[in-house]
Amino acid sequence: MPRWLFVLLAAAFVLYTDDYVIAGILPEIARDLDVTEGQAGQLVTAFSVTVAVGAPLAAVVTSRLPRRLLFAIALLIFTAANLLAAVVGSFGALLLLRIVAALATAIATPAIFAFAARQAPIDKAGRFIAVISLGVTGSIAVGVPLGTWIGGVFGWRATFLTMGVCGIVVLLAVLITLPQARAEDTLTGVRDQLRVLLQGRISLSLIANCSLMTGSMMMLTYLAPYLSAVAGADVDDRALAFGLAGVAGILGIWLAGEAVDRWGADRTLAIGVGAIVASMLGFSVIWISRPVPLWLILITTTFWGGMAMGNSPAVQSRLASMAGPLAGHALALNTSSTYLGVSGGAAIGGVALSVVGPGALPLASAVFVLGSLLLFLVSRQSNSRCADPPRSQSTQMRNEK
Incomplete structure (x- = not known):
């Protein structure tokens, strides 16, 4: 695999770590800038909303x-926003800089996945996307804990300083290794672009991804209270559960990339999403049987983590194939649907937890995940009836040559 692919993996790792790490240093930020932790939490909200809204717009502009x-x-x-965040003196200024950093993420992350998919050999597209996806999972398993530790030992400003330095390193690596690629093939008219992006197969896939992320993140967000209720898990036990799920997710992503290239995205996605539904049923059985031994819940959470995080290569490879030359635009919309799903999972899961209790989380998650599977199947049928997306002028010229 080319060196630039691993540089883009590092870029994804740094960008997503910057997104998630803020949760680990919220208490220190709130205390130092004299705001409540709830107010400090709006840094996460502002970042997520900016990426969700900005990614599709950035895809068109750039x-x-x-x-x-x-x-x-x-x-x-990205680098400038984080270096300035390390020296900022007010919460308002920090909030503005987080929005700027989010804009950088909105510009880069969909384009990274699209670039990897389009530069990959035809029989290795799944594996190339899986490599980039490892950066996302790695940010959760490694980047966030490391950034949180740096913030705890050296102060929260050191975390932003570290992110800024990492941005410089990745920037230099991109300039050295990335090929002098042409602009994206999006020379078709705006009306043709909209016709492709609003096709039923693509719209259904985006809604399905949102539903899948809602179900997956609902369980992940409130996994700690569930573990405490079913197994009396303490902080160390919960850390172990999250760690094993993260390691399984890394393995799941790589295996899913291999499966996409061997079996196709549709079959890989059906297996992965079906396994998540089975995991949710397992969580429900464990809830009914509580209390249960910790090892049993660890097996279940590890299997679920591998399946939940392993769907990314199939989802993105499938969408990029549908959109053709507009893959960057489609993946930008997919980024938006992902962030909307994350927000929805946290909101709906919070209501379920407050009204019914932890036992409602697996069933509620299963409903959304199963709904996503049905939508993916319907979009597959639509896909078989649709013509290929219109090619750009430059693509047509290359084919004629």
């Missing part, structure tokens, strides 16, 4: 930029 230049601009913005 579509004609060469990818090497686009990544360089995004990483420069």
